[in-house]
Amino acid sequence: MNQSTHDPQSSGSSEGRTFRPTSPDERRWILEEAFHYRGDVTLHLRSGARVQGYLFNQDFGGDVPHAQMLVEGLNAPRQIPCSEIVAISFTGEDTASGNDWEAWARKKESDRQAESARLEAAARARGHL
Structure with missing residues (x-):
């Protein structure tokens, strides 16, 4: 996978990064990261098309493993x-970046x-004090 040395969990947000998985396991791993990301992602498809939206679900166990996205303009x-x-690609702003417990406190x-x-x-x- 391009950027395979990058572990999103080790350095914070994946915002602005693009990953190109080279195996189904890598694809599954980065889709898991995209699922937990709190911003929009862009999926680059084999056809050359790009789909940008919020990845809210994935199913790796069915007959056809898939991801589901909310895409602007679609009902x-x-x-x-x-x-x-x-x-x-992690293209949207990571709305949770920097919003940890210590910052809130x-x-x-x-x-x-x-x-x-x-x-x-x-x-x-x-005049009360």
Whole structure:
């Protein structure tokens, strides 16, 4: 797989990267990553077509392993056979990037301190402190 040395889990987000699997196992692995990605992906198909959307489901156990995507402008999900996928690009913004627990806790603490300072200033202005 091109970019086979890249492990999305080891370096954070896969945003902006393209993977070209060279085996069904590699394709399955990167489709799993795309399934857990919180942004749009682009599937490059054997026909040369590209399908961009949100990959929300995959089925590797059926007669025809496939991925399902929500594609803008279509009323129903699009089902794409895995055998037709030659590359996967993580093209949409990873909405979860940087939104870890520590960042959330820092923001909440900052918000609490700002609210405390605001309430103290208001109490001083009223002469209560």
